Amino acid sequence: MDPEELADASRVRARATVLHADADSFFAAVEQRDKPSLRGKPVLVGGTGPRGVVSTASYEARRAGARSAMSMSRARRLVPAAAVLSPRFEAYSAYSRQIMAELATLSELVEPISIDEAFVDLEAGPHASDPAAAAADVRGRIRARTGLAVSIGVGRTKLVAKLASDAAKPDGLLVVEPADEDDFLLPLPARAVPGIGPATQAALERLDVRTVADLRRQPLDVLTMTIGESAGTNLYRLARGVDLRAVGPSGERKSVGAERTFAEDIFGRETIAAAVDAVADEALRRLTAHGGGARTVVAKVRFADFTTVTRSVTLPQPSAEPAELRAAAQQAALAAGISDSVRLLGVSFHNLTSHAQLTLPWDDEAPEPQVAPDVAAPTADPGPARPRLLDEQVSRPGLDVEHAVLGRGWVVHVRGREATVRFETVDTPPARSRVLDLDSDPLVVVHPLAVERLAP
Template identity: 80%
Template sequence: MDHDLLADAARQRSRPTILHADADSFFAAVEQRDKPSLRGKPVLVGGTGGRGVVSTASYEARVSGARSAMPMSRARRLAPAAAVLSPRFEAYSAYSRVIMRELGTLSELLEPLSIDEAFVDLDAGPHADDPAAAAVAVRARIRERTGLAVSIGAGRSKLVAKIASDAAKPDGLLVVAPEDEDEFLLPLPVRAIPGVGPATSAALERIDVRTVADLRRQDPDVLAETVGESAGVSLYRLSRGVDLRPVAPSGERKSVGAERTFAADIFGDATIRAAVDTVADEALGRLETHGGGARTVVAKVRFADFTTVTRSVTLTHPSGDPATLREAAHQAAHAAGITDSVRLLGVSFHNLSPHAQLTLDWDGDRTPGAAGAPAAATPSDDVPRFSPSPRAAGRAGPRLLDEAGSRPGLDVEHPTLGRGWVVHVRGREATVRFETVDTPPARSRVVDLDTDPLTIVPPLAAIVLEEDEGA
């Protein structure tokens, strides 16, 4: 072990005061929570079209072999009894805010990693002397407020805390004391180390490295030759439990957006322009929920041969004006050079600002060079996927359910039957379960949309939990 590694090992904490919290099967668990008829049953959340991918599989669906990142078509074959639902990001965000707020009561050093997981540094709060008690208490509060299970791992490093929370799933707590780290880490498969994916794992297997113990026995030069110098040094250190990364509260979200993979490739100027409008409107709903405006608009285009191109348009000032941002999205998509069939379209907003310049359309049209007009398009990197905000879209007025605007799991309301969720829509007939988190499970009911129109509404959880926040 070299001098630097010895020095860093000596700087390791003496107590397991870093927590990693991860909500179990988060999207599917929220759907089961909000939809009583799905509790204890297999649920798949993700894209429901022919090219859809599973975002989250409930534990009941995983028993059949379904898992996240799997093509939805394959997951459906493995778990034919599973309910297949489109994501409802507004509901997930509402639950996430409650979870993060409860975790934040433990320490001011809270580092959210995603919508459903975070690190907490107990050394910066009042609970450093008893990490287990702090974890037990916060898990109980989260369950009481949300009905969801959160698994927590605790260790003296991010590495150990993250692996411990994975080992604790589902619905568990695992605290790894420093003196127990070797016993915990060494038998694990090398894939348990965060960042070791299929390619790295395959490269390591070629030198007979399959467990963390195997990894620890390797010379650093051999690791550098096998997986590259930077990765090799990192794995050499992590296999010895040496990880000094601090828990760092993250800043403001840097981008919001939406993207859509089409069930069949689309082509033609009119069809593509309409698709850009649809995806841009989804992204605008997300931006409205975030608040403020954006200065850079990125279009992502994936063609039929899987070639992916991104182009961006940068405004002179941050703007929250939908027409300006939608126009910029069209310019960015045009700059991508669409000359072939399109498999996927994405629109995202970057360089977000809480202060946006409002462009007023005094004359009913726009002229080049006006304030907020897009500048020249420039290349940009790929961007993450987000989803529309039903709440933001609802501010423009109530929207009635129809086949084109439906998706399984969507929240709807009937004047007398109350709230429910869409199972499917065929023509002018909708199959709905009229139930909420506070009602008994309901049977499916067919509704004639001509005689009994249904209104698309925000998720009830988003309303109730936000009211709790404001109380």
């Protein structure tokens, strides 16, 4: 090691006390948990329209080749028997809060990095002396409280902890002690190291780098000349297990937003501006649900030729005012260029004023319905919200509904005034599909049961 590397290595902690927890196949697992008839069966969660994308595939679907970020149409061809469901953001957030609450019992330093995974610094809590026992205990408590499996990795750095949780999947626990790091790291594929995307991987393969051991053999000057000074230096250190990133509840990278891929490309400034407003409104609903305001608004535009452009607008101070954030989204989209045919639009809010992180795609169908406000003449006390009745316009596969006699269930599909529903919950046995006439058997759209059951 050179003197700079020796200095860095001396700052790495001596014990395996960084924990990384990652809920297994989170969205699909929640759906299987809440819908007994789907347990043990392939499930695809994501956009259900012609250009929808898979957000999460259950392990049963993955065994047939489906995976996240794959087009839903391709995943359906690979797994024709899979249940295809739209995301239920309220349910996922409710389960996530419970997972994060259990992790917070281990330490004051918990760093959520997405809705379903987080780092924990065990040295900041009472469990530094026995991290394996702490990890096993919290996995059991999460399963008891939520019914979900969480894979956990423990190491002395974020790098090792994250790679260990990946290796532990599904539903496993792996503690990598410092003395065992090389045996664990060196055989791994180089692409497992954070920062190695497709372009960097291709550049490294030209150096015949395919494993972490191969990466470690590369001199620093070769790496920096191949992939740049910053990236080369970073990979040189990571290949040696030197990762100085601290665990901390930082809000800098958190964001909330929405995307929409259109069934057919849209064009014309007015049409695109209206679509930006629709996507911004969906993002605003998620921002409101998770609390606080935002200072930076980012617009993402993907054109018909698949060129993707992002532009941002930063406000003088954080805002939660819908009109101001919507106007900033329009400004950012205009800066990205909206004169050509557009395939995808996205709006996200960054630099949030309080904890919030949920950026999920949605497709060409209607957004998840909300409970509609009472539209009667205004009074000092508007009273309870009017229930939203299910119809074809608001329907999405997997949506939670309730019948006056049959109770709670979820929507399989709606065609015209005919709804196919499974009346089952986490507390009931699996149910068969039933077809109802919505004129004679109206169904009310309701919040997921998990929102009530898993309330803070």
